[in-house]
Amino acid sequence: MAQMKRMTNQRHAIQEIFGKTDRPLGVEEILQAGRKTVRSLNQATVYRNLKLLVEDGWLKKIDAPGVGPVYERAGKGHHHHFQCRSCDRIFEISGCGLNERIGTPPGFLTERHEVYLFGICSACRE
Amino acid sequence: MAQMKRMTNQRHAIQEIFGKTDRPLGVEEILQAGRKTVRSLNQATVYRNLKLLVEDGWLKKIDAPGVGPVYERAGKGHHHHFQCRSCDRIFEISGCGLNERIGTPPGFLTERHEVYLFGICSACRE
DNA sequence: GTCGTTGCAAAGCCTTTGCAGGGAA
DNA sequence: TTCCCTGCAAAGGCTTTGCAACGAC
Numbered sequence A, B: 001m002a003q004m005k006r007m008t009n010q011r012h013a014i015q016e017i018f019g020k021t022d023r024p025l026g027v028e029e030i031l032q033a034g035r036k037t038v039r040s041l042n043q044a045t046v047y048r049n050l051k052l053l054v055e056d057g058w059l060k061k062i063d064a065p066g067v068g069p070v071y072e073r074a075g076k077g078h079h080h081h082f083q084c085r086s087c088d089r090i091f092e093i094s095g096c097g098l099n100e101r102i103g104t105p106p107g108f109l110t111e112r113h114e115v116y117l118f119g120i121c122s123a124c125r126e
Numbered sequence C: 001g002t003c004g005t006t007g008c009a010a011a012g013c014c015t016t017t018g019c020a021g022g023g024a025a
Numbered sequence D: 001t002t003c004c005c006t007g008c009a010a011a012g013g014c015t016t017t018g019c020a021a022c023g024a025c
Helices: A009-019 A027-035 A043-055 B009-019 B027-035 B043-055
Strands: A059-062 A070-073 A080-084 A090-093 A109-120 B059-062 B070-073 B080-084 B090-093 B109-120
Touching: A009 A027, A009 A043, A009 A070, A027 A043, A043 A059, A043 A070, B009 B027, B009 B043, B009 B070, B027 B043, B043 B059, B043 B070
Parallel strands: A080 A109, B080 B109
Antiparallel strands: A059 A070, A080 A090, A109 B109, B059 B070, B080 B090
């Protein structure tokens, strides 16, 4: 578990952003949104806080294929993600629909899985 | 489509590697394996040829979460991948196991999907 | 006053690119 | 001979790290 011993304006600003979004956010989005609250907010600070918040179990890092890492609140229950090939944004999708038993090779042990859907989001379809 | 106008020892060495493996390979693995045939093989050459072979439709690039990109022969039919958290190697798994009608949000259009299983491969379990 | 945090700049990775020489056709 | 391709080194993009100043408690 991380230190997280002091609450700063910067960290508070970053955490607040995740209360106002329903989709995972990338580093640059977080930086831009955070600067609306703390104008001096630095990239390195964002990286450091994201790392701490992940270690602390408050955030979850998602490595969606192709785009960089995105972050969402941890503890949301089992779900997967949709990635728009037009705007590159990631969206949360509910449910799972995967039969895990299928395909695990003999002798292998499957512990978890991730499903990514790719396509066009509703905003980009219009 | 790419140029690919001349066959070089370097490119031939890289292509040959994919005839001898049953799992997707990363850049470093390809470089090391290729140097067994062409000792002067350079990283930049590997990157350039991988890009050309993907554009040419001979290879497929897979962005597995967490590890860097890996490459496999194209045209293998619909399948997904297993990633070992011990050795980080990626394995091909047959079949799909995904219920197609899962969770695409209203207004979204799903065009394709990827499934990643994570766990321990048989070699690492021993 | 402590010492965790921040901003800035430098340093690290990984990947791409510029360039001159080399080799396939 | 042509000009695509390679090796090398430099440059890019993203992320991490060192360090002095700052500020939460």
